[in-house]
Amino acid sequence: MNIITAAQTRDADRHTIETDPIASIDLMERASGTFVTVFMQLYPDRNTSILVCCGTGNNGGDGLAIARLLQAHGYDEIAVWIARFSDRESDDFSANLARLHNTPIPITEFFPGDELPVIHQAVVIDALLGSGLNKPLTGDWLRLVQHINEAASRRVAVDIPTGLPPDGIIPEAQYTVYTHDVISFQRPKLSFFFPESAKAIERFHVVDIGLDESFIERLPSDFSLITAADIQRIYHKRKPFTHKGTYGHALLIAGDSRTMGAALLSCGASLYSGAGLTSACIPPEGLVALNTSHPEVMYCPAADLPEAWDKFDAVGIGPGLGQREKLLAECLTYVAKPLVIDADAINLLARASPLMGRLPGQCILTPHMKEFDRLFGTHRTWWDRLCTAREQAEARHIILVLKNRYTFIVTPDGKVYINPTGNPAMASGGTGDVLTGMLTSFLAQHYTPEEAAILACYLHGAAGDLLANEGMAVVPAGRLLENIPRAIGTLNQQNS
Numbered sequence: 254m255n256i257i258t259a260a261q262t263r264d265a266d267r268h269t270i271e272t273d274p275i276a277s278i279d280l281m282e283r284a285s286g287t288f289v290t291v292f293m294q295l296y297p298d299r300n301t302s303i304l305v306c307c308g309t310g311n312n313g314g315d316g317l318a319i320a321r322l323l324q325a326h327g328y329d330e331i332a333v334w335i336a337r338f339s340d341r342e343s344d345d346f347s348a349n350l351a352r353l354h355n356t357p358i359p360i361t362e363f364f365p366g367d368e369l370p371v372i373h374q375a376v377v378i379d380a381l382l383g384s385g386l387n388k389p390l391t392g393d394w395l396r397l398v399q400h401i402n403e404a405a406s407r408r409v410a411v412d413i414p415t416g417l418p419p420d421g422i423i424p425e426a427q428y429t430v431y432t433h434d435v436i437s438f439q440r441p442k443l444s445f446f447f448p449e450s451a452k453a454i455e456r457f458h459v460v461d462i463g464l465d466e467s468f469i470e471r472l473p474s475d476f477s478l479i480t481a482a483d484i485q486r487i488y489h490k491r492k493p494f495t496h497k498g499t500y501g502h503a504l505l506i507a508g509d510s511r512t513m514g515a516a517l518l519s520c521g522a523s524l525y526s527g528a529g530l531t532s533a534c535i536p537p538e539g540l541v542a543l544n545t546s547h548p549e550v551m552y553c554p555a556a557d558l559p560e561a562w563d564k565f566d567a568v569g570i571g572p573g574l575g576q577r578e579k580l581l582a583e584c585l586t587y588v589a590k591p592l593v594i595d596a597d598a599i600n601l602l603a604r605a606s607p608l609m610g611r612l613p614g615q616c617i618l619t620p621h622m623k624e625f626d627r628l629f630g631t632h633r634t635w636w637d638r639l640c641t642a643r644e645q646a647e648a649r650h651i652i653l654v655l656k657n658r659y660t661f662i663v664t665p666d667g668k669v670y671i672n673p674t675g676n677p678a679m680a681s682g683g684t685g686d687v688l689t690g691m692l693t694s695f696l697a698q699h700y701t702p703e704e705a706a707i708l709a710c711y712l713h714g715a716a717g718d719l720l721a722n723e724g725m726a727v728v729p730a731g732r733l734l735e736n737i738p739r740a741i742g743t744l745n746q747q748n749s
């Protein structure tokens with residue numbers, strides 16, 4: 254699913270109005286209707302008291318229509334505030350205001366400097382400003398938004414929280430309505446996937462307002478959200494006469510005396526993700542633990558590597574590797590197979606910059622934010638970080654998996670795939686090691702690096718989501734890896 258800019262959304266809006274054809278006011282009615290459908294699922298109690306705060310643009314127009322539609326659905330405790338802080342109003346706002354005057358809903362208009370009454374409603378619907386935002390909030394707008402945030406109400410935004418830029422940089426000091434829910438039209442906005450939006454959005458829902466999808470999918474965009482349908486397309490179900498040789502041999506170079514667990518986790522993840530064979534190049538003191546936790550995994554001593562490289566279909570290096578730089582240097586020199594570089598191996602790269610120049614094309618690096626900044630310098634915003642990731646991926650022909658709540662997979666052609674799966678229960682040590690094992694395993698199974706990255710990130714999060722949905726508030730890495738086969742199994746069920 255391509256993620257489009259606010260300007261492209263306006264194009265899609267215009268195109269739909271012309272070709273559907275549908276009048277602009279009717280499109281607003283349709284959008285407001287879809288908002289109301291989701292809102293009624295969130296707040297089914299018709300006695301919920303609701304305040305709809307509207308600006309005078311189209312976002313405000315939506316708000317007015319939403320108030321009228323909610324009232325028609327039996328929500329009787331509705332009031333509307335209109336922020337008259339601009340002398341302009343959109344045509345569809347004016348038309349909806351005329352319609353609202355035919356209802357009993359009380360309307361209060363506020364002008365610059367007016368005192369704001371205490372908000373006592375259970376829910377505030379934020380329809381002040383939407384994707385038309387073109388500068389940070391100041392003056393009366395800022396005062397009103399602060400007032401809304403100070404109320405004890407639940408806050409639900411129409412399309413996007415007021416004050417949040419839909420795309421591009423989210424400045425550190427940006428102030429927005431802090432929403433519990435956002436009901437967003439047609440596409441999530443790019444900014445929803447950036448950690449800076451955390452305060453503005455607790456969760457978001459995307460509703461189809463009937464814009465022309467084939468038009469939208471043709472709009473150029475470097476950003477796409479990975480969907481279940483993408484995963485179904487990429488994933489190959491196992492065929493009857495296949496055997497372990499079909500599914501490749503993965504090698505994990507990992508572990509050190511104090512961080513052997515990272516090696517075990519990544520080896521286990523490779524195994525559970527379906528590599529035909531998994532080998533572990535770990536320090537010998539980890540052997541008993543390896544044989545105890547994953548007897549299926551074979552041992553490959555570091556001394557054997559020079560003769561052994563050709564045996565492997567993919568190599569992953571880094572989890573718990575410690576300071577063993579020689580292994581990384583060897584790997585970069587001799588491995589002609591798909592390669593994943595993670596954790597300590599990334600830190601070694603950051604310290605020994607000549608090694609950076611030896612990264613093979615199409616290799617996958619999986620930094621979290623701090624590892625990324627160690628490699629490429631400090632970044633103030635995630636937008637800047639993502640710009641650097643795109644430049645570096647292009648210049649070095651590598652794939653960067655920039656890990657977070659929404660992991661960004663950045664490919665050498667400058668495309669960014671956003672992974673939607675995963676949850677905060679997974680925020681604990683070792684889950685990244687599991688991801689490395691999964692990536693190496695899918696590479697060994699002959700998926701392309703881009704496919705492996707998309708598949709591994711999606712299924713990693715999906716395995717965590719299965720457990721979180723079953724009530725696990727914390728998903729330790731060990732439990733996560735055991736659930737990879739179940740996450741893959743879901744794909745098999747959908748495929749059959």
Ligand SMILES: NC(=O)C1=CN([C@@H]2O[C@H](COP(=O)(O)OP(=O)(O)OC[C@H]3O[C@@H](n4cnc5c(N)ncnc54)[C@H](OP(=O)(O)O)[C@@H]3O)[C@@H](O)[C@H]2O)[C@@H](O)CC1
Nearest residue numbers: 266281284310311312382383384385386387388389390412
């Ligand atoms: N496209 C779709 O799919 C559909 C979209 N729909 C809805 O339309 C919404 C977009 O509406 P919109 O374009 O009228 O802009 P909106 O956000 O209401 O802002 C109004 C004006 O405010 C101003 N302004 C901006 N920033 C400011 C600031 N910080 N402080 C003060 N003022 C500021 C700026 O005017 P300016 O200051 O430039 O004169 C701007 O033009 C969208 O979010 C969705 O809800 C649906 O109805 C149907 C289908």
Ligand SMILES: Nc1ncnc2c1ncn2[C@@H]1O[C@H](COP(=O)(O)OP(=O)(O)O)[C@@H](O)[C@H]1O
Nearest residue numbers: 621656657658675676677680682683684685686
């Ligand atoms: N809040 C979250 N929501 C979704 N995924 C998360 C969240 N927190 C962590 N993860 C995922 O867990 C993994 C953590 O990786 P990393 O930080 O490298 O951990 P470690 O180095 O301890 O293994 C990443 O894949 C990340 O996307």
Ligand SMILES: [K+]
Nearest residue numbers: 379382413415
């Ligand atoms: K809004």
